[in-house]
Amino acid sequence: MHRNLWIYLLLISFISTGCSQPRMTSRGGNTAESARLRVVATTTIVADVVKNVAGDQVDLHVLVPAGVDEHSFQYTPEDVARVTDADVIFMNGAGLETFMKPLLENAGQHAKVVSVSDGISLKQAAPEDEPLAQKGTRSVQAYDPHVWMDPNNVMVWTQNIAAALAELDAPHASEYQANASSYRQNLAELDRWIQQQAAQIPEANRQLVTDHQIFTYFADRYGFKQIGAIIPSYSTEAEPTAQQLAALEDAIRHFGVKAIFVGNTVNPNLAKEVASDTNVHLTPIYTGSLTNGSPAGTYLDYMHFNVDAIVQALK
């Protein structure tokens, strides 16, 4: 493919020079007080949760910057270096980070790679969620990787993160566990709040149309229906066909959908056209990434913002 070629070439030239450099990482349990864990998180969302569990005890680096689409992210040589030097890498897993496999192969796997979604039962967008099933959708779809849309899943994240950190940094293990526990309280509160908010929306209006399919876990937990998506896929990498767009417009009209939700990492051009053609409001939310600072600088803010937007649009 055009766009990967030059990156691979640069990468190869970098690796061959990088291999000869002396490395200073310390592995396993740290003994020196000055040696903090080098942690890499893939997305800003994962990073935020890691920060909440790890506190100030680690050096954290995020691979996919805020505002960048995690599905089509392309890593740089600097990212490879960070991964090479890392002690532990936290990734969402569930098939979200398609770039991880080649990245890890290039970096050499020295670090412990933790998929924070381990243990969460993954779901597919249920067929009954798409009553006018968008034609032509490839059925090789795996599972919806956007597990964080249900705060209860993020609770599982905290457990996985705390366990991994504790294993690598035993002295601070109790701290990590305490942080995790406290953060889970926040998540539980968030869960209750969302339920309250969702109750404000009449059943008939609880219909979600998005730029790509992200709300499976949210819809399941809080009683919404995913009517369809501009790109009927869990990833933004696909292109909708004419038939898929036609089916989506039919669905929107048929169900009297009130809003289309578009994320911050994808070009909203196509969504804009569909919205104006069907006379439906285009509502911005945050999907794959947090923002730098407000209004969605942390996971909790992110969920608050999105739920507020949904409630406003669908009430």
Place this chain on the structure above:
Amino acid sequence: MMAGVLDSILAPLQYAFMQRGMLAVLLVGIVCATVGAYMVLRGMAFFGDALAHAILPGIAIGYLIGGGAREPLFWGAMLAALISSLGIGAIAKGTKLREDTAIGIVFAGMFALGIGLISTVRSYSVDLAHFLFGDVLGVSNSDLLRMAILGGLVIGGIFLFYKEFLILSFDPLLAATLRLPARWLEYLLLLMIAVTIVIALQTVGVALMVAVLVTPAAAAYLLTRRLPLMMALAATIAAVSGIIGLYISYYANVASGAAIVLTCTAFFVLVWIGREIQKRRQVRSL
């Protein structure tokens, strides 16, 4: 049965995005094929392909500055087209390299620059695919208006300067003895090709652009011996191919740009085979 066929034809048209798409491919087909007639007659196909690729950095810069708005993309593309043409001219005239080598150098360099710039943006990278292969489903009404105005200007230019371009293409020496402002006319033609490419960007994208410029005109060239008729035929073939291509894209779930180009090519092959058959019949009847 007829009702079924009629239904299949009308069904996609109930969607506004399909209507806009149809209009877009119609407009683009007509303009591209008319300009393409000159490119076929003057052997400029490679140059046209190169120019289509060379506008990528201009689009990238327009994107970085304008954040997705259409105007900056257009001006960026024009600027890149101008720089590329001047560069090709400079290399071809200033060194002993042939023009096609100069074209290859400039085209590849500019294209790589474009890819590099777009990759630095790191968000909306899916738009690279749109620039390369087209995004006809996302055509907006303002896009259509822009296409119509610019396309009208291009066709108007061809009409107004018809005899000048004709003489320049057929007999540059006559153009010189009649003191036609040849250099300005060449620049004008270049400008018109660049505008055409920018208009067509959304329907077929950079990678496939040369096909809609050249293939319908080439088929028309085989069919007729008069230039005005050649242009009219080319425009018709392109328009029909565009529409058929969109229908194919709708019913077969195939990328629209590719479907349009394949239809153009199919037309060309049909014309070519038809001519061969006709030639053989003529030989046999002698």
Place this chain on the structure above:
Amino acid sequence: MSVIKSLNKNPYGKWHEIHDPQKPILLAEHVSARYDGRVVLEDISFHLHTGERVAVVGPNGAGKSTLFKVIAGVMPLTSGKLDIYGADPSGHICIGYVPQRSQVDWNFPVTVADVVMMGRAGKLGILRWPGRPDWKKVRQSLIDVGLEDLAGRQISELSGGQQQRMFIARTLAQEAELLLMDEPLTGLDLNSQQAIFDILETLRQHRVTVMVATHDLDQAAEHFDRVMLLNRRMLGFGQPAEVFTSDRLVAAYGGHLRLLHVESDVLALADSCCDEGEE
């Protein structure tokens, strides 16, 4: 600014031709020209009278085409002076150039009438379409060369002689007063060649001055008022008998010429191989 300067210099369409009837139609003084760094023409001096028919003879690479291009004002001269009716060639649109047939794209989708109409562009100017008088002029030009029946044919359907006559018709439509023909007789059979000469005779009656580049020494001697022997330098200009002497011919053609004495005549055999392209 160069845009305005060039527009003023070539007000395409609004033309003031400076035809000074006192001056000769063509006056060349010590004209030299370069092409690709080489000297192609050196110290050419001559003048023409209105209505004259002159043959330019020389081997391939002698500079015949270059001379014509300089006269037509499409190639600059490096030194010397060349005036058409007392003014620089680039100020005139009355010079008709008939190209070599081998250099024309015969597959171009134009008809005979289209090509002849192209000659009118100088009179029409930018943004104007041909009107009735222009079509009349085209029709008349076609009649003058005997091609009126072929007006609607695509140009690849013409024979060599017809192709040549079409270009002459174009210069008639152009109302050219000086006609430069680059090897029009090459490859034509004798009948076609004769047809061309007949037309040239008609042109003379219309006071059109003609310069023809040719390889055929015999024809040059027979059908032209004066001949020029050219091989980078002008080796002779005047009556054929004066110019076509053995030593001058050998000087011009070098090893490509063989002179045979047959009874009281001299037979000159020149080979026209090895076309070096731009002369």
